[in-house]
Amino acid sequence: MKPLRAGTVAAVLAASLATALATPAAGSLAASATGSLAASAAGTPPAAWGATWSAARPVAMPATAAARPAAAAAHGALTSPVSRAAACGPQGGAAARSRACRAAVADSEPGALAGWDELRVPGVAGRDRRRIPDGRLCSAGLARFRGLDLARDDWPATELRAGARFAFRYRATIPHKGTFRMYLTRSGWPADRPLTWAALEPRPFLTVTDPPLAGGAYRMSGRLPAGRTGRQVIYTVWQNSDTPDTYYSCSDVVFTAARAAPGDRPAATGTPGKGTPDSGSSGTGTPGKGTPDTGSSDDGTPGKGTAGDDTGPAPGAPLGATAVAGRTAGAGGTAAPLLIGGAVLLAGAGVLVTLARRADRRGRRARRH
Numbered sequence: 001m002k003p004l005r006a007g008t009v010a011a012v013l014a015a016s017l018a019t020a021l022a023t024p025a026a027g028s029l030a031a032s033a034t035g036s037l038a039a040s041a042a043g044t045p046p047a048a049w050g051a052t053w054s055a056a057r058p059v060a061m062p063a064t065a066a067a068r069p070a071a072a073a074a075h076g077a078l079t080s081p082v083s084r085a086a087a088c089g090p091q092g093g094a095a096a097r098s099r100a101c102r103a104a105v106a107d108s109e110p111g112a113l114a115g116w117d118e119l120r121v122p123g124v125a126g127r128d129r130r131r132i133p134d135g136r137l138c139s140a141g142l143a144r145f146r147g148l149d150l151a152r153d154d155w156p157a158t159e160l161r162a163g164a165r166f167a168f169r170y171r172a173t174i175p176h177k178g179t180f181r182m183y184l185t186r187s188g189w190p191a192d193r194p195l196t197w198a199a200l201e202p203r204p205f206l207t208v209t210d211p212p213l214a215g216g217a218y219r220m221s222g223r224l225p226a227g228r229t230g231r232q233v234i235y236t237v238w239q240n241s242d243t244p245d246t247y248y249s250c251s252d253v254v255f256t257a258a259r260a261a262p263g264d265r266p267a268a269t270g271t272p273g274k275g276t277p278d279s280g281s282s283g284t285g286t287p288g289k290g291t292p293d294t295g296s297s298d299d300g301t302p303g304k305g306t307a308g309d310d311t312g313p314a315p316g317a318p319l320g321a322t323a324v325a326g327r328t329a330g331a332g333g334t335a336a337p338l339l340i341g342g343a344v345l346l347a348g349a350g351v352l353v354t355l356a357r358r359a360d361r362r363g364r365r366a367r368r369h
Contacts (some may be wrong), residue, residue, distance in 0.1 A: 001359040075176065077117045078236045079217065081158035083249035084148045086140055088156075089116035095156035104147030112144040117173045119145060124246040128237055135194035137235060138250035148250065153191040153231060155252040162255045163226030168206070170218040170238065178240040180218070182206040184225055184232055191231040195250065200235055201225075222233060228255040 043219075077083045086092065088101035090113070095101060105113055119140040124131045132141045139145035160166065170180065181204040188200050206222035231254050238247040 075117055075120060075174045075245070076170055076172040076218075076238065077119065077167065078234075078251050079171045080167070080247045081160065081251040081253050082156065083115040083116075083236070083251045084155055085113060085119055085145070085249060086171070088113050088148075090114050092156075098154070100150070100152050100155045103150055103152070107147035107150060109144035113147070117171065119148075119249060120245040120247045122244045122246075124239070125244075126239060128246065128248075129197050132197075132248065134196035134198070137195045137197070137248065138233075140248040147195060151192050151194045157252040157254045158233065159254045159256060160224055161226040162224060162257055165221060165223050168220040168222060170211075170220070170236070171212060172216060173220055175209055175213055176238075176240045176245075177242040178238055179209040180209065180211065180220060181237045181239070182222070183235040183237070184228070184236055185235075187228065189232065191233075191252075195233060195235070204237075217237060224255075227257075229257055230255060 021356050077086050079086050084101075084104065087095040087098075088104050089096065093103065119142065120141070121131060121140050130334070136146070168182070169260040183200040183204050184198050185195070186201055193199070205225050206220065208220045208222075211218045211220045231252065234251040234253055236247075236249045236251065252312065
């Protein structure tokens with residue numbers, strides 16, 4: 001049997017590579033692989049493969065880069081207690097499948113809630129009540145998010161204990177400097193009415209400037225207002241100091257006066273859960289100064305993640321640099337398999353080409369003798 005020639009092996013492996021990686025980027029990678037195989041067949045030292053692979057790697061990048069513009073337009077939202085936008089976003093889990101979220105998606109512009117972290121308005125400069133009209137607070141007055149303003153009493157909510165200390169988390173997909181102000185609806189506010197400025201307490205119960213960023217989220221500790229029961233809305237305003245933008249979000253909560261057991265945490269969105277106790281500020285409806293969140297509860301145990309936690313890739317397990325990465329991976333998910341598969345095939349090709357060349361030399365020596 002004739003020994004396989006290196007050139008034949010190179011051609012076969014190059015064709016296999018192109019077939020196995022049948023994607024738009026695969027053709028370019030296969031071309032790079034073909035050049036590498038041909039060079040090896042001609043006697044090019046194996047060290048040249050490193051340069052060839054380095055040149056081939058950018059082939060898969062456009063798919064990833066193409067997903068970046070959407071991420072670059074995103075900035076943040078409150079995720080604990082979870083905001084309507086985060087709960088109803090593409091990765092809101094069970095909450096996103098709730099009747100309220102389905103209605104919000106249907107009433108908003110197509111695909112709007114994929115941008116759960118984009119409820120921002122430029123040039124407000126503290127004139128929130130003038131710029132954001134009554135009945136449209138939860139959408140920040142942006143028509144494409146109008147579904148978030150629906151007057152319903154079944155929005156996914158987080159159960160909190162009135163008067164307790166709580167660890168707030170605001171997912172930052174793009175960090176900014178600025179001040180957070182959190183308002184609570186007045187006692188007796190009817191949850192089935194559109195949210196208006198008059199329905200909010202006139203002063204925020206928590207104000208924090210430039211809180212620490214940890215794990216992709218701003219963490220703020222504060223005491224919740226006491227004497228509250230039933231369904232309410234926490235309205236968060238994040239006024240940037242390094243951009244002209246101000247961000248808005250509505251978080252639906254259910255207050256209970258009963259003392260929760262030690263170590264209870266906020267539950268997953270869609271069903272009421274337990275509030276996360278933490279160190280913080282005064283909280284009787286008057287403004288308080290927030291303190292950095294340590295991520296633990298009063299009993300010293302680490303805080304348990306919720307559907308609005310900041311450890312996941314996107315809203316519901318939100319979002320941010322990780323979320324950008326998650327969306328990027330979703331949009332360009334073939335990049336990693338492409339590179340890995342290419343690397344494996346190229347490595348195998350190198351071995352086979354080397355063996356084929358040795359077989360050629362042995363065959364030539366045998367014919368001479």
